[in-house]
Amino acid sequence: MGERKRHRILMVSDFFYPNFGGVENHIYYLSQCLLKLGHKVVVMTHAYNNRSGVRYMTGGLKVYYVPWKPFLMQNTFPTFYGTLPIVRTILIREKISLVHGHQAFSTLCHEALMHARTMGYKVVFTDHSLYGFADAGSIHMNKVLQFTLAEVSQAICVSHTSKENTVLRSGLPPEKVFVIPNAVDTAMFKPAPERLSSHEIVIVVISRLVYRKGADLLVEVIPEVCRLYPNVRFIVGGDGPKRVRLEEMREKHSLQDRVEMLGAVQHSKVRSVLISGHIFLNSSLTEAFCIAILEAASCGLLTVSTRVGGVPEVLPDDMVVLAKPDPSDMVQAIEKAISILPTIDPQEMHNRMKELYNWHDVAKRTEIVYDRALKCSNQNLLQRLSRYLSCGAWAGKIFCLVMIIDFLLWHLLQLWKPEEDIEEVPDFVLSHDQDEGISLDNANHISR
């Protein structure tokens, strides 16, 4: 371990615990595994309610909850330059060598990456989502992404489809974009100790009940499957605007005793819901990766999913049944899944998942990206401005202006508060035996 370079990494995103989702999970597990590899990791996010300031999490993971209030969907208000002082202070205090931003619609991430580049740091960006090219929202997001990625040292995507999407949206050369998928903590998602009876087949759905997650498909599929198979029961976990439609469907076809609606399911309860079923049904209309499928497969469930986005890349063909996102095809896929169900051994599936996905592997691959990023050559302001200028007739000029102002503000800050005046933080080192004792399993208890 001695000869390997130790990085000092700042993870930036608006999305982190106590909020819950794929990005939050990803940052947490990646940071934990990087810490174990001997790097220093600091996370920066915005304040959640009264959780503001600095916190330590498992394994000495330091989290800065910057006192900026979120204004929309957990995003901070975009001020362009408002975060410059605090980002600069954190970067200097923690002697950061590399900044890693997550998620395309996190404003905090975009701002921090911009400041870090102005100050000459190497930056890495991970894209967790897919975007189309047609509607106004996507066009705006694509322009913002183009700005952030214009000068990013390396980028990471969670699936090959996501890489294609990111390359198209940002015009980044494909060699600079790495594909490193998410993983699953298989120790947290173990199958049920004993096999469920096969008289009754339980199909589990856990997702937010919104349009993008295909709740409308469920409304069509569930009654049809119930009609074809009298021994099938559904458990639907999750809440959202489309829940009413599902409940209406249940009333209309009088399926109250066969479709159980659980409402929102806490992440810590997800396993207990999953292991009560045989088949996991995912009906998303768009998905960059889909961690839910990994969690289900790790619990030994056979997955039936729509063939959208990066989903076909997630599992080997014999662990998942894919269907087109239309009701009749999905019903056929469920029929196929029910027919091959007797051949599925949950414990064996769990063991396979252990080998297919591993956060430590993700961390090692991310480490390679960091090494590459640090090898990139430094560029002066003029060289960098020419990069921005090529982003578009109008956008290029605006981007340049934004960067020039940022550069000026940074120099002003250096005069007002010189670097020497900022105190550096001593490193908090966990002794090695202590380090080994902390498993990833108890992470959630501490973060909540």
Place this chain on the structure above:
Amino acid sequence: MDTNMTERTSPTQTKWRKVAYGGMQPGFDDNHTDESFLEEMVTNANVRKRDMLKVMQDSVSISQYLCIVTLTGLVWIYTLRSTLNENSLLLLDVTLLGLGFLILLLTQEMFSLNLLFHYILNISFFTTSLYLLAPIYQTLTRSISSDSVWAVTVSLLVLHLFLHDYFGSTIRTLEAPNNPTLTSCISLNASVVASVFMASRLPSSLLVFANMLFSLQVFLFAPLVTYCIRKYSFRLHLWFSFSLMVATLAFVYTLHLFLFVMLLGLLVFVTVVCPYWLIRMQEYKFEINGPWDEAKLCFEIVD
């Protein structure tokens, strides 16, 4: 727990696969870009090639309606200047109504006598109520200055033209009743309010009645009549539109030279410049589709 998949897979299998599982693929870096990269991308899948002549022919509908509205405006101006008196205006109303019915009779197959009777009953109801309400309309805007009324009338007409449904997709024909959209409703209402405002500046209540009847006939029934003509024969529609344009230009020319130039410019813009512009803009179209697009549902969501 710390198993590395790369060592476990056999070294003979060296073909790159588009999968995310199983760790880093042996022999390939994570930033490996395969030949299959962007293979599934489709560009300009839904672009329709447009033909200049076809677009120009379609734009004739717009010019035609512009002329109809201009003619209505001309009638208003003539009434205000007392060039047209009550009797000639009423005669015009009756002629237009008769012509309209004649066209409907000739072009629509499903037009029975029964339906005609039904229409006549409705129209007589409508006319009677309009006649009774005419004195109220006459004094409606007495306390407001003429300039304001004219300004509002003109802006309402512009709004009407802007939102008007030129291709009759929401017209309730006899065969297929369609639901009107919000914009077509706003457009129709704007035109009705404009005619009320205009009529309120007229000196006698009979004149108000005749003028209102005329405006409402035009705004309510002209789209239906032109739609029927277009459906019956496209050639007839073109001839009708051109004669209408020539007549309108002639009338406007006698009124004011500047207005004539304006109208001529507008008609040329609509029938020649705009179609050319549209076709030129087609080459800038760059549409990208691929597996990252949100899937579209193939069924209707009924709430």
